[in-house]
Amino acid sequence: MKLEANRVYNFNPGPATLPIEVLKEAQSEFLNFNKNGMSIVEISHRSKPYEEVHAQTKSDVLELMQLGDDYEVLFIQGGASLQFAMIPMNFASAEHKGSYVLSGTFSSNAYKEANILGVGEIAASSKETGFHHVPNQSELKINPDAAYLHVCYNNTIYGTEFHYIPGTNGVPLFADMSSDMLSRPIDFKKFDFIYAGVQKNLGPAGVVLVVAKKSLIEKSRDTLPTMLRYDTFYKKDSLYNTPPEFCIYMVGKVAKWIKSQGGLSAMAERNAKKAKLLYDAIDNSNGFYRGHADKDSRSFMNVTFRLPNEELEKKFVAEAAANNLCGVKGHRSVGGMRASIYNAMPIEGAATLAEFMEQFKNHNS
Ligand SMILES: *Cc1c(COP(=O)(O)O)cnc(C)c1O
Numbered sequence: 001m002k003l004e005a006n007r008v009y010n011f012n013p014g015p016a017t018l019p020i021e022v023l024k025e026a027q028s029e030f031l032n033f034n035k036n037g038m039s040i041v042e043i044s045h046r047s048k049p050y051e052e053v054h055a056q057t058k059s060d061v062l063e064l065m066q067l068g069d070d071y072e073v074l075f076i077q078g079g080a081s082l083q084f085a086m087i088p089m090n091f092a093s094a095e096h097k098g099s100y101v102l103s104g105t106f107s108s109n110a111y112k113e114a115n116i117l118g119v120g121e122i123a124a125s126s127k128e129t130g131f132h133h134v135p136n137q138s139e140l141k142i143n144p145d146a147a148y149l150h151v152c153y154n155n156t157i158y159g160t161e162f163h164y165i166p167g168t169n170g171v172p173l174f175a176d177m178s179s180d181m182l183s184r185p186i187d188f189k190k191f192d193f194i195y196a197g198v199q200k201n202l203g204p205a206g207v208v209l210v211v212a213k214k215s216l217i218e219k220s221r222d223t224l225p226t227m228l229r230y231d232t233f234y235k236k237d238s239l240y241n242t243p244p245e246f247c248i249y250m251v252g253k254v255a256k257w258i259k260s261q262g263g264l265s266a267m268a269e270r271n272a273k274k275a276k277l278l279y280d281a282i283d284n285s286n287g288f289y290r291g292h293a294d295k296d297s298r299s300f301m302n303v304t305f306r307l308p309n310e311e312l313e314k315k316f317v318a319e320a321a322a323n324n325l326c327g328v329k330g331h332r333s334v335g336g337m338r339a340s341i342y343n344a345m346p347i348e349g350a351a352t353l354a355e356f357m358e359q360f361k362n363h364n365s
Contacts, residue, residue: 012327057252104155159304184268306336
């Protein structure tokens with residue numbers, strides 16, 4: 001697909017690029033949504049047109065994940081960061097702690113919240129070795145009394161991703177999938193609780209998608225304030241208070257777009273192609289580019305790499321931007337570059353960046 005006039009290839013990690021078709025459709029409906037004479041952001045959350053959007057979004061998400069009605073979709077505000085606190089509040093205790101796999105910044109932040117409550121423990125960590133890999137199954141020390149095992153499936157900052165589903169011996173499996181939700185088919189049934197801040201791969205900032213087993217949600221702690229309990233969202237269909245309608249509407253459009261493109265297997269195929277273009281550019285650069293992630297933990301969503309020195313890194317960012325390749329500067333904790341190539345990034349975007357990398361290397365080595 002050719003780049004629209006006045007648009008750039010946007011490699012930002014989040015908020016991030018969205019499908020152009022979705023943006024255009026939302027634009028075309030903005031003044032008059034569904035012949036109501038008003039926009040989606042002006043309409044009551046108790047009205048029929050909104051309720052249809054809400055219900056359709058939920059059912060499309062479950063359909064894409066191939067989950068049945070033993071799972072519920074919840075829409076919660078406060079970002080993935082609030083989930084870091086709500087999860088241990090609702091499910092962990094001093095006797096049954098939340099057990100965390102530390103594989104990067106966000107999993108460490110999640111553990112930190114459980115620790116504030118005195119209910120967190122560490123199942124494995126790749127911190128000591130610089131978060132170059134995701135701990136593998138043999139590294140996991142799973143406490144059979146744990147309330148859950150929490151993993152961050154894709155480490156947005158370090159550019160590493162789980163390529164296996166952790167076995168837990170019956171301990172409920174929880175996953176932060178903020179940056180790879182709906183990017184490939186996964187056996188989601190193996191998970192008890194999945195959440196994703198939608199601003200990476202699914203929509204604008206403002207809502208978190210929680211997909212969890214109903215039987216688990218029902219165990220929400222009843223001593224918590226209403227808005228901190230998952231069962232409040234479940235019992236009231238995420239309409240206890242005013243939901244972020246526009247965000248949910250956009251997630252619904254993105255889910256519909258994913259379906260129209262061929263679903264999660266089509267996404268996976270495209271995402272693998274994009275990732276291969278960039279990892280090949282790294283691997284074939286004779287060491288000019290150095291990938292952060294160990295090969296067996298490489299992310300399909302965030303490709304992280306360094307250049308020979310910081311001066312060249314600055315130059316790379318500036319020249320890339322001049323070529324309509326924006327948002328490639330890495331997170332300060334890793335340094336270097338990060339190209340986020342979520343579902344909505346066209347293959348042409350990754351191909352253009354790979355070509356730019358090759359030329360930049362030739363001019364500067
Ligand atoms: C961005 C991100 C978060 C934080 O999300 P907020 O919505 O900003 O709180 C958490 N986890 C992962 C994996 C992320 O990529």
